[in-house]
Amino acid sequence: MLAFGVPDTLLASYGRSEAGRAWIAALPGQVAEHLEKWDLAPDGDVAAGEASLVAPVVRAGGERAVLRFQPPKEETRAALVGLRTWNGSGIVRLLDHDPANCTMLLERLDGSRTLASVADDDEAMGILADLLRRLTAVPAPEGLRGLGEIAAEMLDQAPQAVSALTDPADQQLLRSCAAAVADLVDEPGDRLLHWDLHYGNVLAGEREPWLAIDPEPLAGDPGFDLWPALDSEWDAAVATGDPIRVVHRRFDLLTEALGLDRERAAGWTLGRVLQNSLWDVEDGATALAPSQVAMAQAMLERP
Ligand SMILES: Nc1ncnc2c1ncn2[C@@H]1O[C@H](COP(=O)(O)OP(=O)(O)O)[C@@H](O)[C@H]1O
Ligand SMILES: [Mg+2]
Structure with a gap:
């Protein structure tokens, strides 16, 4: 289980619309589901930008990664296309993704x-x-x-x-x-x-x-x-x-x-x-x- 408060930046970005609030309310369940699905252990505090929630995790084999959640929209799907095409050259590597909601498992970088x-x-x-x-x-x-x-x-x-x-x-x-x-x-x-x-x-x-x-x-x-x-x-x-x-x-x-x-x-x-x-x-x-x-x-x- 990973306990976290929803970061203020996300409340500011998404709190104003019904769909945004629904996405925020579903986040804890989404996090739990993906930890389970991809066999991941939480590994530190969540981070956020203005658009996404990022949770540091460790994969079953010990590899450090992050789970990244963002409301699915055209730009999020485009991100998957781009990340696959660049394939890690000059950009973060995509390790896995959930096509249902565009949740990404990404290689861990220094988030700080x-x-x-x-x-x-x-x-x-x-x-x-x-x-x-x-x-x-x-x-x-x-x-x-x-x-x-x-x-x-x-x-x-x-x-x-x-x-x-x-x-x-x-x-x-x-x-x-x-x-x-x-x-x-x-x-x-x-x-x-x-x-x-x-x-x-x-x-x-x-x-x-x-x-x-x-x-x-x-x-x-x-x-x-x-x-x-x-x-x-x-x-x-x-x-x-x-x-x-x-x-x-x-x-x-x-x-x-x-x-x-x-x-x-x-x-x-x-x-x-x-x-x-x-x-x-x-x-x-x-x-x-x-x-x-x-x-x-x-x-x-x-x-
Ligand atoms: N691959 C990563 N490894 C470590 N931290 C990350 C990674 N990706 C994102 N982060 C952390 O999450 C924050 C927000 O991520 P980002 O993808 O830029 O989302 P946003 O669209 O909200 O700006 C980053 O500033 C960083 O602190
Ligand atoms: Mg950003």
């Missing part, structure tokens, strides 16, 4: 040491860039959503979101993001993207010093995969007094390491600002978030 613990930003970004280069070099397998479809959907939604914004400067910025996406929508790319590779989703490992976790894969252009890295530890970037300079330096490093066309990479990053802002507007926002404004400006005013 993310890339955010590396003090030098160039060093941390260099490590992330190398992982992202390897991950996005892989052609996307069948069965994932494609960036072409996602971009077309965003372009459909953009005009309404623009009119929901109250400040004309915000409206103009979101129009610029949409214009950049409109220029690229016909060449969406075909690589396997991680979608959420920020410092917190890179953990220290043993078979490789650092490994990615927590993918939400899609098929597309690697330029669409830079935003989480550019935005990593945003508060610290703001605290330097010049977050735009931090973004430019990271952008140079990433585009160089991945061998990307800078114009396209900037355009797809504006696509991520559009995607984030469409979600914010859907949630009721009437202004762009300051971090989205800064990122858009950094991409539109590159040196």
Whole structure:
């Protein structure tokens, strides 16, 4: 038996909807069932991000692993497709999964040491860039959503979101993001993207010093995969007094390491600002978030 309290981050993410509360209520039973089913012993305190519950376990043969629970949705199924395709190269290894609910048994990494613990930003970004280069070099397998479809959907939604914004400067910025996406929508790319590779989703490992976790894969252009890295530890970037300079330096490093066309990479990053802002507007926002404004400006005013 593993006793645990549901972490606050999960209550904040899922507590507001009926389905979310039902998922939380079912968690203890899910944990018990999977410990039994895969013959696992609990091995330490549970962890959580904003989306998932992660329980350290030991397999019958002594191998250290973690059980990861997340409400089944399209991104969770995509994660399984991606993890199988990458097969442990640069990313956490999938040991088993339950197709009924997307519960995963993953190799154990050091859950307490993310890339955010590396003090030098160039060093941390260099490590992330190398992982992202390897991950996005892989052609996307069948069965994932494609960036072409996602971009077309965003372009459909953009005009309404623009009119929901109250400040004309915000409206103009979101129009610029949409214009950049409109220029690229016909060449969406075909690589396997991680979608959420920020410092917190890179953990220290043993078979490789650092490994990615927590993918939400899609098929597309690697330029669409830079935003989480550019935005990593945003508060610290703001605290330097010049977050735009931090973004430019990271952008140079990433585009160089991945061998990307800078114009396209900037355009797809504006696509991520559009995607984030469409979600914010859907949630009721009437202004762009300051971090989205800064990122858009950094991409539109590159040196
Ligand atoms: N393979 C792993 N080994 C050890 N700890 C892990 C592993 N995967 C996740 N964790 C822990 O759980 C936390 C949340 O995991 P993550 O997959 O990023 O979920 P979320 O989608 O909620 O961000 C991580 O920050 C880490 O502390
Ligand atoms: Mg995470």
